[in-house]
Amino acid sequence: MTDRVAGKRVLVTGAARGMGRSHALRLAEEGADVVLVDVCGPLPQLEYPLSSEDDLAETARLVRELGRRAVPKVADVRDAAAMQAAVDEGVAELGGLDASVANAGVITAGTWDTTTPEDWRVVLDTNLIGAWNTCVAAIPHLIAAGGGSLVNISSAAGIKGSPLTTPYTASKHGLVGMSLALANELAVHSIRVNTVHPTGVATGMAPMSLFGLLSETRADLGSLYENALPVPMVEARDVSNAVLHLVSDDARYVTGTQMKVDAGVTIR
Numbered sequence: 001m002t003d004r005v006a007g008k009r010v011l012v013t014g015a016a017r018g019m020g021r022s023h024a025l026r027l028a029e030e031g032a033d034v035v036l037v038d039v040c041g042p043l044p045q046l047e048y049p050l051s052s053e054d055d056l057a058e059t060a061r062l063v064r065e066l067g068r069r070a071v072p073k074v075a076d077v078r079d080a081a082a083m084q085a086a087v088d089e090g091v092a093e094l095g096g097l098d099a100s101v102a103n104a105g106v107i108t109a110g111t112w113d114t115t116t117p118e119d120w121r122v123v124l125d126t127n128l129i130g131a132w133n134t135c136v137a138a139i140p141h142l143i144a145a146g147g148g149s150l151v152n153i154s155s156a157a158g159i160k161g162s163p164l165t166t167p168y169t170a171s172k173h174g175l176v177g178m179s180l181a182l183a184n185e186l187a188v189h190s191i192r193v194n195t196v197h198p199t200g201v202a203t204g205m206a207p208m209s210l211f212g213l214l215s216e217t218r219a220d221l222g223s224l225y226e227n228a229l230p231v232p233m234v235e236a237r238d239v240s241n242a243v244l245h246l247v248s249d250d251a252r253y254v255t256g257t258q259m260k261v262d263a264g265v266t267i268r
């Protein structure tokens with residue numbers, strides 16, 4: 001523990017489990033208080049379950065166990081008004097906001113001829129418009145604080161042409177454009193905007209049909225998902241360390257970057 005973000009107040013979406021929980025705990029370990037947002041319920045278009053209210057409560061408990069404050073809020077990032085209300089309430093409780101981590105995301109899998117408009121809508125609505133709603137809810141508070149950091153969680157799929165998850169890949173590329181544009185627009189307020197690009201991490205985001213497609217129907221595409229470094233996956237904490245850096249003042253002049261935590265998958 002080195003207090004790298006001591007006293008900072010940080011919003012994390014998708015915080016009930018997986019990497020969102022890991023980001024919240026890593027930030028809390030280094031002295032941050034957190035607003036924790038998650039939808040805590042299923043999305044019918046997805047082939048895997050999302051988190052529960054118990055998961056979100058557990059993240060909050062683990063943060064408090066580290067001696068930091070946690071304000072859990074159930075909200076859907078797709079709902080701009082609900083996000084603004086949740087963030088405003090959380091920030092009122094913490095007394096301000098210094099950073100936001102737009103981490104909530106979903107994935108669908110399929111070949112081009114099985115991917116539906118509904119797949120596109122749920123993925124873009126959550127991953128792209130949801131991240132926009134998160135930034136928009138946070139920005140007024142960051143301006144009030146005299147500056148801050150927006151960290152938007154993209155993917156290796158936001159850099160390369162990851163196949164069989166086309167809406168997801170498009171959404172994660174879209175996050176880069178959105179973040180670059182915001183980085184320009186918000187620099188005048190000393191607000192930094194960066195994206196993080198993880199390779200595979202073992203979480204609840206497990207679209208089994210993708211694994212089937214890659215091992216059978218389109219095994220020829222499997223190598224596109226192989227890391228250069230000799231690890232099949234990285235740990236959530238590896239990605240949280242990048243988030244921690246971008247939130248911290250160590251990165252005070254870092255904006256408009258795409259930070260890869262990808263074991264080299266994007267150089268393949």
Ligand SMILES: NC(=O)c1ccc[n+]([C@@H]2O[C@H](COP(=O)([O-])OP(=O)(O)OC[C@H]3O[C@@H](n4cnc5c(N)ncnc54)[C@H](O)[C@@H]3O)[C@@H](O)[C@H]2O)c1
Pocket residue numbers: 013014015016017018019020037038039040041050051052075076077078103104105106126130153154155156197198199200201202203204205206
């Ligand atoms: N797991 C990976 O291999 C991987 C790789 C690269 C990038 N990512 C990205 O990392 C982020 C976190 O993913 P994860 O692997 O921890 O997945 P996860 O499914 O374990 O966690 C995602 C969390 O987001 C929440 N969420 C989903 N839709 C939401 C919505 N509409 N509103 C609010 N909350 C919502 C879920 O309930 C869940 O708690 C995502 O943006 C994902 O795209 C994941």
